[in-house]
Amino acid sequence: MRPRIVVVGSSNTDLVVAVPQIPAPGQTVLGGTLQTIPGGKGANQAVAAARLGGDVRFIARLGDDAYGAAARANFAAEGLDTHFVLTTPGVASGVALIAVESTTGENSIVVAPGANAKLRAADIAAASPAFDKAAVIVISLEIPDDAVFAAVEAGHARGIPVLLNPAPARHLPGDILRKLAVLTPNQSELAQLGGSEALLAQGVAALVTTLGAQGARLEQLNAPTEHFPAPVVTALDTVAAGDCFTGALAVELARGQSLPAAIRFACAAAALKVTRIGAQPGLPYRDEVLDVL
Numbered sequence: 177m178r179p180r181i182v183v184v185g186s187s188n189t190d191l192v193v194a195v196p197q198i199p200a201p202g203q204t205v206l207g208g209t210l211q212t213i214p215g216g217k218g219a220n221q222a223v224a225a226a227r228l229g230g231d232v233r234f235i236a237r238l239g240d241d242a243y244g245a246a247a248r249a250n251f252a253a254e255g256l257d258t259h260f261v262l263t264t265p266g267v268a269s270g271v272a273l274i275a276v277e278s279t280t281g282e283n284s285i286v287v288a289p290g291a292n293a294k295l296r297a298a299d300i301a302a303a304s305p306a307f308d309k310a311a312v313i314v315i316s317l318e319i320p321d322d323a324v325f326a327a328v329e330a331g332h333a334r335g336i337p338v339l340l341n342p343a344p345a346r347h348l349p350g351d352i353l354r355k356l357a358v359l360t361p362n363q364s365e366l367a368q369l370g371g372s373e374a375l376l377a378q379g380v381a382a383l384v385t386t387l388g389a390q391g392a393r394l395e396q397l398n399a400p401t402e403h404f405p406a407p408v409v410t411a412l413d414t415v416a417a418g419d420c421f422t423g424a425l426a427v428e429l430a431r432g433q434s435l436p437a438a439i440r441f442a443c444a445a446a447a448l449k450v451t452r453i454g455a456q457p458g459l460p461y462r463d464e465v466l467d468v469l
């Protein structure tokens with residue numbers, strides 16, 4: 177039984193070039209061969225959830241260009257329900273221009289949100305049938321606030337648990353925070369949102385903070401903090417590690433697992449991701465995670 181999961185968020189195409197050094201302003205550097213890799217936080221989370229056993233409906237906007245067409249074909253190949261992936265005429269699809277320094281692994285990224293910025297509250301309202309029989313809703317922040325808030329309300333009104341990945345971090349009103357089942361920041365996002373105590377005081381039901389190679393931490397009001405170590409691996413590419421974690425957590429919660437069990441599964445899934453290159457290409461499948469566990 178594949179539990180139904182609705183993912184609301186962005187889709188980007190990552191255009192990646194390895195460079196000997198990140199160019200300074202005004203400088204031109206010659207890099208390696210261009211790699212065109214499917215990415216974007218929403219799409220990464222949707223593909224992660226599908227590979228890990230979810231029946232995933234993705235709500236997003238693409239442009240009417242070649243990147244959008246390729247992204248749509250990729251979603252179909254990954255088995256996502258693309259009925260609510262909308263095409264925006266006359267707008268470019270989301271793109272991330274990424275230069276990666278070969279020696280240090282440091283990167284420099286320019287995101288052109290394009291059609292992601294056109295996903296609005298009216299789209300969430302029009303996608304109302306998408307939420308039928310959903311077990312969990314997953315939302316990230318590479319889309320406008322009104323779409324985020326409408327998606328949170330859609331879940332709350334239907335009694336569907338909402339998992340929000342606050343990336344990239346920005347202020348979230350208390351009225352939204354108290355309607356979340358789970359918030360999944362990384363450490364820098366947690367700091368930008370004011371820290372654990374403030375978030376729990378504002379009514380976040382469960383705060384799951386990802387700690388990179390240190391694993392993850394679960395905090396709930398009136399419950400002891402729990403720590404979950406990450407499996408020890410050789411990290412090759414941490415891009416989309418947090419997206420993999422969030423997608424995995426959603427699948428396990430949708431399957432009726434407890435939060436601690438879901439976090440253990442998510443740590444194993446994200447550890448596999450960091451051993452592989454590329455955002456979506458590196459996302460693991462359910463059998464692979466079960467082998468690790």
Ligand code: ADP
Nearest residue numbers: 362386387388389391406411417418443446447
């Ligand atoms: P983000 O990718 O959003 O910056 P983190 O760096 O916290 O978030 O990574 C998300 C999750 O990926 C972690 O909670 C952990 O489970 C896994 N992870 C990240 N880096 C490593 C690593 N070096 N070894 C094992 N797991 C890792």
